[in-house]
Amino acid sequence: MRTLILVLAVCVVLAAAQRGQGNRGQGNNNNNGNGNEDESKGGRLLELPKLDLCLSRPKQWQFGNHWYFFSWDQDHPKLKGRKVDWLEARNQCRLRCMDAVGMETKQENDMIFEFVRSRNLSYIWTSGRLCDFKGCDEREDLKPISVLGWFWSNTNTKMAPTNRPPPNWGYQPWSDKGHTGGPQPDNAEFDINQTSESCMGVLNNIYNDGVKWHDIACYHKKPFVCEDSDLLLNYVRSQNPGVNL
Ligand SMILES: *[C@@H]1O[C@H](CO)[C@@H](O)[C@H](O)[C@H]1NC(C)=O
Numbered sequence: 001m002r003t004l005i006l007v008l009a010v011c012v013v014l015a016a017a018q019r020g021q022g023n024r025g026q027g028n029n030n031n032n033g034n035g036n037e038d039e040s041k042g043g044r045l046l047e048l049p050k051l052d053l054c055l056s057r058p059k060q061w062q063f064g065n066h067w068y069f070f071s072w073d074q075d076h077p078k079l080k081g082r083k084v085d086w087l088e089a090r091n092q093c094r095l096r097c098m099d100a101v102g103m104e105t106k107q108e109n110d111m112i113f114e115f116v117r118s119r120n121l122s123y124i125w126t127s128g129r130l131c132d133f134k135g136c137d138e139r140e141d142l143k144p145i146s147v148l149g150w151f152w153s154n155t156n157t158k159m160a161p162t163n164r165p166p167p168n169w170g171y172q173p174w175s176d177k178g179h180t181g182g183p184q185p186d187n188a189e190f191d192i193n194q195t196s197e198s199c200m201g202v203l204n205n206i207y208n209d210g211v212k213w214h215d216i217a218c219y220h221k222k223p224f225v226c227e228d229s230d231l232l233l234n235y236v237r238s239q240n241p242g243v244n245l
């Protein structure tokens, strides 16, 4: 298990770096004030948390023992009313000892679906990610990746197989519709212009399908929900004994 986590963690960083390079052209017409900085380094990495941002992280609502917030609502220039790509969404959360939300349980997914529905949001990013980068190809247990290759990057845990409802959920969170008609994940943009749909978002009725999971190319810009990261909170606690996060 530990090896899996390390492999995934390293791979996500590598993938992030590759993605940043691949997206160079896109940063120029993005007004987030961050793209150029990332590109001058020739790649993009996962951020580590900052103590002050962890201490002041928005605690908009609680579920279980985690705090959550919706980026759009927050009174911070990097968050308020912004749409960002998938990695930037994760990084804005990670700076705050959080990560993009991962719905490992039916209860947590119901909570997120209800949030999206009640706010009439068109879409949000989650931490869902396809293991389609360096190191994934050697993992026989992740094949075929469209079925077995999806994981929650916030907790580095595998998702259930995508081709049937997760055990005991009672419904299929992946949409049965999409750009080319068929069920998700469908990697539809790859067929159009070879851009893989490697990231997972919740879309609200974009394909007349209700609130559902979709695989989406990671460069698309969306608001996001952050969720406390035990890993990052414990890391910052270990560096700052006695701190109350
Ligand atoms: C919800 O959002 C959709 C799509 O943006 C819009 O057409 C609709 O009018 C909205 N409904 C409400 C109640 O705001």
Ligand SMILES: *[C@@H]1O[C@H](CO)[C@@H](O)[C@H](O)[C@H]1NC(C)=O
Pocket: 189, 192, 193, 195
């Ligand atoms: C791929 O095609 C889509 C749909 O036409 C377009 O919006 C997108 O910008 C393209 N992506 C790249 C990386 O060229």
Ligand SMILES: [Ca+2]
Pocket: 178, 179, 184, 185, 186, 187, 188, 189, 197, 214, 215, 216
């Ligand atoms: Ca799709």
